[in-house]
Amino acid sequence: MYNFIFQNTTRIYFGENQLGHLGEELKQYGTRVLLTYGGGSIKRISLYDKVMEELKKAGLSVFELSGIEPNPRHTTVNKGAELCKKENIDVLLAVGGGSTIDCTKVIAAATFYEGDSWDLMTHKAPVTKALPVLTVLTLSATGSEMDSGGVISNLDTNEKYGLLHPLLQPKVSFLDPASTYSVSAFQTACGSADILSHVFDVFYFTFAEKMDMIDRVMEEVIKTVVKYAPIAVKGPENYEARANLMWASSWALNGFLQTGVIQAASCHAMEHELSAFYDITHGLGLAILTPRWMEYILDESTAPQFKKFGVHVFGVDAALSDMEGAKRTIACLSDFLFKELGLQSTLTEINIDDTNFKVMAKKACGGDVLQGFKPLTPEDVENIFRMCL
Ligand code: NZQ
Numbered sequence: 001m002y003n004f005i006f007q008n009t010t011r012i013y014f015g016e017n018q019l020g021h022l023g024e025e026l027k028q029y030g031t032r033v034l035l036t037y038g039g040g041s042i043k044r045i046s047l048y049d050k051v052m053e054e055l056k057k058a059g060l061s062v063f064e065l066s067g068i069e070p071n072p073r074h075t076t077v078n079k080g081a082e083l084c085k086k087e088n089i090d091v092l093l094a095v096g097g098g099s100t101i102d103c104t105k106v107i108a109a110a111t112f113y114e115g116d117s118w119d120l121m122t123h124k125a126p127v128t129k130a131l132p133v134l135t136v137l138t139l140s141a142t143g144s145e146m147d148s149g150g151v152i153s154n155l156d157t158n159e160k161y162g163l164l165h166p167l168l169q170p171k172v173s174f175l176d177p178a179s180t181y182s183v184s185a186f187q188t189a190c191g192s193a194d195i196l197s198h199v200f201d202v203f204y205f206t207f208a209e210k211m212d213m214i215d216r217v218m219e220e221v222i223k224t225v226v227k228y229a230p231i232a233v234k235g236p237e238n239y240e241a242r243a244n245l246m247w248a249s250s251w252a253l254n255g256f257l258q259t260g261v262i263q264a265a266s267c268h269a270m271e272h273e274l275s276a277f278y279d280i281t282h283g284l285g286l287a288i289l290t291p292r293w294m295e296y297i298l299d300e301s302t303a304p305q306f307k308k309f310g311v312h313v314f315g316v317d318a319a320l321s322d323m324e325g326a327k328r329t330i331a332c333l334s335d336f337l338f339k340e341l342g343l344q345s346t347l348t349e350i351n352i353d354d355t356n357f358k359v360m361a362k363k364a365c366g367g368d369v370l371q372g373f374k375p376l377t378p379e380d381v382e383n384i385f386r387m388c389l
């Protein structure tokens, strides 16, 4: 178990009718606000009007950046940073899912950089300063509402990178489960697959020694998603289901489950290549990859942990051998993702063929091997992509 420092500074307002606090929170950082959002879902659910009403009540000057794409582009970050400089913005308010929040975080940092924001993503230039960011979350998935990361895509180079910096941590996030009632069954399923992956891809499956307490909390977060995701898919306006998914999203990646473990997330690295090349939904890519990755790395060393996961989460028979239990677990996870949540199960179904697998595999490994539960060579990654066809 490694030493660790834990700090999460995001203030959370959770539940219905909390937006009344938005004005007072924003005013702590200034009066000129850039409101950022995506393709219009916040207007369809009248959240835009509610937010605007609060901003008006607080007497704030509001500027807008709309049209932030799913898998947000660095060009949109550049546009936002220009706007912040031109209008002397004091504080950013992101209203949306992970894409809107991520883009806004990187805009916050790019405002203090004279150049292409992509330089920050590639670490050609360091993050030195950032405007404060507040968020109103509308989709449970990424954990961006309570973490210090932002993921941006460059369509010119087919690259998608994450930037982690304490200055990107949101100051305040508003989490109203009712704001996610309108999330489609597909996006609900994808978001749930993402939450699951944050727990087991990033922290749960590891040979590193970890605290039993953290292990147990991880299993409970996974069980929460397994219980409530199908309920939300079938009954989108189920408050209890939406609330559980929302809080699970935040806690899967807010640093708490990471305490004492150092781990690299192989499925995330492979998925970022899929969405960089084919602009697919992040959670869908993870869902297709994860059971194949488990199958590929299944051996005497990994089987006990896969089985343990199955026993605790899916009720797999503890009396089975490690190998049989692990195989049963992979089957249960596949059934959950593809049958219960209804996600597509192959890359072929989403029109992806093997054209770019070699180059994607090489990129995922960053010129070396891809670290994770088992280190993967570019050849391994290519094999896993092929298993997904
Ligand atoms: O653009 P709008 O109109 O808002 O529509 C969005 C979008 O089409 C829609 N949506 C969001 N809230 C809705 C809604 N539709 C109806 N009702 C609502 N309440 O859903 C679609 C997807 O939204 P998006 O923000 O792209 O989804 P998500 O939250 O899954 O974010 C995905 C992005 O986050 C990155 C992913 O790689 C991807 O780029 N990630 C960010 C992480 C982080 N910051 O820590 C970690 C993750 O592993 C992940 O990589």
Ligand code: ZN
Pocket: 142, 194, 197, 198, 268, 282
């Ligand atoms: Zn993710």
